[in-house]
Amino acid sequence: MPTTLKTTTAFAGQVPDPLGPAWLRKRREEAWARFVERGAPGPKDEVWRTTDLRPVTSRPWMPAHAVSGPSRTTEAEATAAQATLPRTHRLVFVDGRLEAGLSDVDDVPKGLTLCAMSEMWDDPVLVRHLAAVEDGARHPFSDWNTAAFEDGAFVHVANGTAVERPIHLVFLSTAGPGAVHHARTLVVAGPTSQATVIEQSVGTPDAAGALTNAVTEIVAEDGAVLHHARLQQEHAEALHLAALRLHAGRDSTISSLNVQVGAAMARTTVDALLAEEGATIGLDGLFLAKSSQRTDTYTRIDHAVPHGTSRELYKGVLDGEARGAFTGNVLVRPGAQQTASEQENRNLLLSRKALVDSTPQLEIHADDVKCSHGSTVGQLDENALFFLRSRGLDAEQARLMLVQGFAREVTERAPAVLRGRLEETLAAWFGEGA
Secondary structure (H helix, E strand, O other), X not given: OOEOHHHOHHHOOOOOOOOOOHHHHHHHHHHHHHXXXXXXXXXXXXXXXXXXXXXXXXXXXXXXXXXOOOOHHHHHHHHHHHXXXXXXXEEEEEOOEEOHHHOEOOOOOOOEEEEEHHHOOOOHXXXXXXXXXXXXXXXXXXXXXXXXXXXXEEEEEOOOOEOOOOEEEEEEEOOOOOEEEEEEEEEEEOOOOEEEEEEEEEEOOOOOOOEEEEEEEEEEOOOOEEEEEEEEEOOOOOEEEEEEEEEEOOOOEEEEEEEEOOOOEEEEEEEEEEOOOOOEEEEEEEEEEOOOOEEEEEEEEEEOOOOOEEEEEEEXXXXXXXXXXXXXXXXXXXXXXXXXXXXXXXXXXXXXXXXEEEEEEEEEOOOOEEEEXXXXXXXXXXXXXXXXXXXXXXXXXXXXXXXXXXXXXXXOOOOHHHHHHHHHHHHHHHHHHO
């Protein structure tokens, strides 16, 4: 059963300040009321049964800017420099606030709006889409985010605009134990527009014991093509909750990649809606966990209308005593004929103590569809290891090569500017584990 927030010390006194214009304050108040009424999910909640939320609900939280670490500025600059990707338009937020000095928006092309939300609270696109859809039943912490976030990234690609450079959004956490940082992103791709958006969540050395509660809303209007990637590299002792909401219009295409590497406990919820005919959504994911890390992913693809196409591939690599979970739900509503959907989850265990829980689900209410799902859990192939070692590689080199090969099916679908970074991240993760 849910935990009533009125009696939960983690959220006591957390009613947020009424930031923003009247329309936003109203949505904040409604979101906070829902959050308090529903409470935090419990172990009997089917959507959250694989996620242990006690690290989140067992302690009080304060806004990150009130708990900043002693070396906030220096560490933020160093971490931002490490996260920077070449030839991108970049916004950097530190503990929920825009850092103009670390951002790079000097060469933004015509037709692209890239700024902090607080600079354009009354923009009609922002007003229409920000927190306009209530999905707290599957991810109640998104309501907490709506009620409490200070600022966020606003990306609007105008009708017919093709943005050549990727858009890079960096969210840094610098505050220490007991600090919560509410990251917020809204991306709207206008009709027939094209863009690539990369989000990155990273923590400085001071961010141990902090919580990031992130919400990303993505809307692709008719005929738009949007490539999205999200890389989570929080501090190894931090906590991370994320909600990603995708809305695909007529004949639009959204491809979204989600990579989870950091945090002691990470939970990602993805809600993808094919709202108009001809929509296509692709979800790819890679989660890496070692030591005592816990990582949990829940995805829901909603085929609301006919002639929609979805594809999903998530892979997990776990070592040490790590625990992972993947739940993928595909819903085909009544009347959503000519739907095509493929879902697959594959997991690789590098340790006998690592565990993963995989639950693919199909819920079909139409009779003219083509849907499939599958799930596998296995270990490294001993014959393949022997073959590589017989060619001169040592044991760890051979293991790394096989792990890289396993992950590459996902990483090669990342935006080109991010692929090298993902290869480096995987090699570093494997080296630390070894």
